[in-house]
Amino acid sequence: MPNTLYDALIAPHHSNQYPLFRLKDKTDWTYQNLIQAAGRYASLLESIGTKPGDRVAVQVQKSVEAVALYIGCVQQGCVFLPLNTAYTPTEVEYFIGDAKPALFVCDESAETKLTPIAETNNCKVLTLNSDGAGTLSQQAQSLPVKLDSQARSEDDLAAILYTSGTTGRSKGAMLSHGNLLSNAITLHKYWQFTNKDVLLHGLPIYHTHGLFVATNTILLAGGSCIFLPSFNTDDFIEYLPQSTTMMGVPTFYTRLLSDDRLNKDLVSHMRLFISGSAPLLAETHVEFESRTGQMILERYGMTETNMNTSNPYDGERRAGTVGFELPGVEARVVDPESREEKPADEIGVLEVRGDNVFKGYWQMPEKTAQEFTSDGFFITGDLAKRDSDGYLHIVGRDKDLIISGGFNIYPKEIELLLDDQPGVLESAVVAAPHTDFGEGVVAILVAQSKSHDNNSQTSIDIESIKAAASEQLAKFKQPKEYVIVESLPRNSMGKVQKNVLREQVKDTFLL
Ligand code: AMP
Numbered sequence: 064m065p066n067t068l069y070d071a072l073i074a075p076h077h078s079n080q081y082p083l084f085r086l087k088d089k090t091d092w093t094y095q096n097l098i099q100a101a102g103r104y105a106s107l108l109e110s111i112g113t114k115p116g117d118r119v120a121v122q123v124q125k126s127v128e129a130v131a132l133y134i135g136c137v138q139q140g141c142v143f144l145p146l147n148t149a150y151t152p153t154e155v156e157y158f159i160g161d162a163k164p165a166l167f168v169c170d171e172s173a174e175t176k177l178t179p180i181a182e183t184n185n186c187k188v189l190t191l192n193s194d195g196a197g198t199l200s201q202q203a204q205s206l207p208v209k210l211d212s213q214a215r216s217e218d219d220l221a222a223i224l225y226t227s228g229t230t231g232r233s234k235g236a237m238l239s240h241g242n243l244l245s246n247a248i249t250l251h252k253y254w255q256f257t258n259k260d261v262l263l264h265g266l267p268i269y270h271t272h273g274l275f276v277a278t279n280t281i282l283l284a285g286g287s288c289i290f291l292p293s294f295n296t297d298d299f300i301e302y303l304p305q306s307t308t309m310m311g312v313p314t315f316y317t318r319l320l321s322d323d324r325l326n327k328d329l330v331s332h333m334r335l336f337i338s339g340s341a342p343l344l345a346e347t348h349v350e351f352e353s354r355t356g357q358m359i360l361e362r363y364g365m366t367e368t369n370m371n372t373s374n375p376y377d378g379e380r381r382a383g384t385v386g387f388e389l390p391g392v393e394a395r396v397v398d399p400e401s402r403e404e405k406p407a408d409e410i411g412v413l414e415v416r417g418d419n420v421f422k423g424y425w426q427m428p429e430k431t432a433q434e435f436t437s438d439g440f441f442i443t444g445d446l447a448k449r450d451s452d453g454y455l456h457i458v459g460r461d462k463d464l465i466i467s468g469g470f471n472i473y474p475k476e477i478e479l480l481l482d483d484q485p486g487v488l489e490s491a492v493v494a495a496p497h498t499d500f501g502e503g504v505v506a507i508l509v510a511q512s513k514s515h516d517n518n519s520q521t522s523i524d525i526e527s528i529k530a531a532a533s534e535q536l537a538k539f540k541q542p543k544e545y546v547i548v549e550s551l552p553r554n555s556m557g558k559v560q561k562n563v564l565r566e567q568v569k570d571t572f573l574l
Contacts, residue, residue, distance in 0.1 A: 064214035067240035068137045068221055072247070072282040073098060077210060081258070083281075084127045084290040085305075087298065092127045094285075100128060102208035104135030104199070110206065111166065111187060115140025115213045118164035118223060120186075122146040122155060122173070124193035125268050125292050128200060130278060132168065132191065133222075133268075137240075140213030141165075143222045144235075145269035149555065156180045158225060162235060162425060171197055193292070217241030223425055224271060224366045227554060235425030236367045238275075245418035246369035247279035249389050254335060254360070255376055256308070260286035263306040265294035265315065267555055271366050272340050277310050300324045308335040312557035313343040316359060320350055321512075330355045337362060339370075340556040342457060342475075344482065344489065345383035361385055363457055368441060369419040372455050384454040392417035394455065395440065396447050402436070405448070410458055410473055413447040414440035446473065463493070463561050468500035470539045474561075477504060477542065480535055484528045486510055486521045491551050491559050495544065495568040505568045506542035509550055523547055544571055 079094035086092065113119065119141045123129050129145075136143040144162055146155065152173075159167060159180055167181045171190040181188045190197035215221070221240045225233040250256070262281050266273030281288050289302045294311070296318050303309070316338060319325045330336075336351070339362045352358050363385035364370035371394060374386030388394045395404050396411040405411035420441045423431035434442050446458045458475040465472040474492035481490035488511040497503035510523050525545050532541045552563040 064212070066138065066140070066212035066215045067217050067219070068215070068244055069134070069212040071244050072279060073101070073134055073138070074212075076282075076285065079285070081285065082287050084130075084288050085261070086127070086290055087292075097127070097131055097134065098210070099208045100131035100203075101134035101138060102210055103203035103206050104132050105138040105209040105212070106206035107199070107203040108135060108139040108141055108166070109209070113139060113141050113165045115215065116142065116220065117166075118142045118144050118162045119166045119168065120144040120146060120159060120162060120164040121168045121191075122148060122150065122177075122269075123168060123170055123191045124148060125273075125290075126191070126193050126195055127290060128191055128195040129268060132199070133274065133278075137215075137221055138209065138212040140215050140219070142220045145222075145224065145274065147227075147269050147555065148267070152176045152180060157232070158235075159184050159186060162223060168199055215240050217244070218422070220422065222275075226366050227556075227558075234427060234430065237422040237425055238369070239422050242369060242419055242421055243275055243279060245391065246275070247283050249391055249419070250276065250280045250370060250373075251283045253373060253376060253389055254280070254308075254337065256280055256284035256286060258285035260284055260308050260334070261306045262286060262288045263291075263299065263302055263309040264288045265291045265299065266310065266312070267293070270340070270556055271364065271369065272310065272312070272556065276339075276364070276370060294318070296322050300329065303329055303333065307333060308337070309333070310337045310339075312340045313338055313347060314341075314553065314557040316343065316347050316351055320347065320354065325354060327354075327356050330357055333357060335360060335376075339363060339385075341553075341558040343382075345479075346482065348380075348382035363455070365443060365445075367421045368415055368417075368443070371415045371417075371419065371443075374454075381452075381454050384450070384456050386455065387453055388415075388455075389417075389419075392419055393440070396449050396455075399461070407449055407451045410446055410448045412461060413443045413445045413455070413457070415443060416440045460561075465492070465494040465502050465504060467494075467497065467502050467504065467539050470537075472504060472540050474504075477506065477532075477536065477540055480532065481506055481508060481528065481542075484523075484531055486523045487528070488512070489551065491561060491564055492542070493561050493564045493568060495565075495571045497543065500539070503543040504540060505544045505546065505571060507546045507548055507551065507564055507568075509548060544568070 076094040082091040083094045084092040133143045189199040191199045222238045223235040268274045336359045358380045362373035372385045374380040393416045477492045488509045491507045494502035495505045552560045
């Protein structure tokens with residue numbers, strides 16, 4: 064019976080002996096290994112009575128077995144629900160209570176704490192450790208390898224991914240088989256993946272980037288992955304010569320750049336470097352090109368929509384932009400009030416529509432309805448502008464917008480100026496309460512280190528930065544306060560956590 068994702072990603076490989084996952088200090092996994100492990104997990108899901116549509120929540124370390132569990136869920140028609148490994152038991156309790164999974168898979172070390180939470184919600188618990196051991200594999204071992212799959216149409220759910228929830232509770236984004244497959248097909252073609260590709264994979268697999276963008280694209284292409292537990296500069300320097308492509312968050316690139324071993328010779332054979340999940344500084348793009356001769360391809364997406372835009376594969380990859388709409392995706396920048404499309408170079412709210420866009424938030428029909436326009440566009444919550452050549456620029460989240468004395472301030476505009484100042488490595492701009500204007504700008508700065516080997520930092524001359532700001536920015540946009548920190552708080556995908564910074568400066572009353 065047809066199963067949209069399984070038939071496209073897995074069934075064509077049923078007799079494929081090619082290495083799929085190349086592992087550090089372990090035997091590689093071929094396509095066959097994945098199919099067999101997934102087929103046993105599918106049998107296990109059947110034997111414990113899970114039915115198509117049942118959720119399987121998974122909070123485990125990155126492993127090939129965890130990928131096989133994702134595939135086994137797809138095969139058995141279950142909805143895969145990966146959870147960030149950093150979530151505490153209290154947070155996990157919310158997700159289990161909300162999603163009501165039939166099965167929860169966790170690391171053995173968390174079993175004692177998490178079992179009571181699962182049992183209260185009538186959810187069975189199995190374990191899977193980073194080395195593949197645990198009760199999941201033990202129980203699956205003696206079961207037959209299933210090679211058929213449950214019927215699942217394009218509209219059936221394949222996964223629920225909870226958004227990172229920096230404001231309020233996280234929401235479960237429902238992704239269908241059709242959402243995931245359409246995006247994998249698009250990316251496979253647009254980025255020209257083939258079975259010759261070897262993708263360097265150091266991303267977590269509880270997030271759309273490492274799980275769907277990387278894994279689904281490679282499965283569709285029939286290529287290989289060098290599958291590392293996480294990012295580590297030494298490992299990446301070691302494995303880059305064996306790779307053809309790399310997907311990373313911007314921090315991967317800044318860390319590689321801070322290592323002198325990154326040079327043209329190391330990567331001259333590479334076909335493609337892709338960055339996403341957080342803004343790549345234009346300077347990083349430029350520095351990477353001058354050091355390696357390679358232009359990073361920046362793309363933009365989100366949990367709810369998969370990938371929406373990309374810089375071109377052939378053609379100019381413009382630093383500081385996220386390129387153009389991918390084939391099959393429509394994007395528009397609109398005025399938040401009138402909902403009219405904005406002219407070139409004007410900032411508005413970014414809305415997207417296409418087969419890639421999710422089915423809504425799990426059990427939140429009202430919230431879902433609020434986030435879609437009457438003509439079916441999803442309101443991303445990102446502020447963007449389109450330049451006169453059609454390239455889209457993401458200028459921040461709309462909730463990061465600062466309103467001072469009734470004027471809108473886009474943090475990105477100020478951050479770009481601050482980043483350009485001598486001695487500044489990077490910056491973040493957030494609002495603090497202002498007695499007169501409601502909100503005022505606070506600039507948070509990180510100093511450049513003196514050299515790659517020496518972690519000491521250069522000093523920042525606040526007075527000259529103030530002078531530059533007053534020359535180039537209208538008064539209401541000029542930072543009222545400057546704070547120097549060692550580093551910006553980031554989440555596991557490299558996104559600066561502005562909510563954390565806002566919290567830190569909230570008692571800084573500005574006059
Ligand atoms: P997530 O749902 O965790 O993937 O986060 C999605 C959000 O990350 C988007 O709504 C953007 O705010 C941000 N994002 C992703 N890719 C980029 C990019 N290339 N440039 C700027 N922001 C990005």
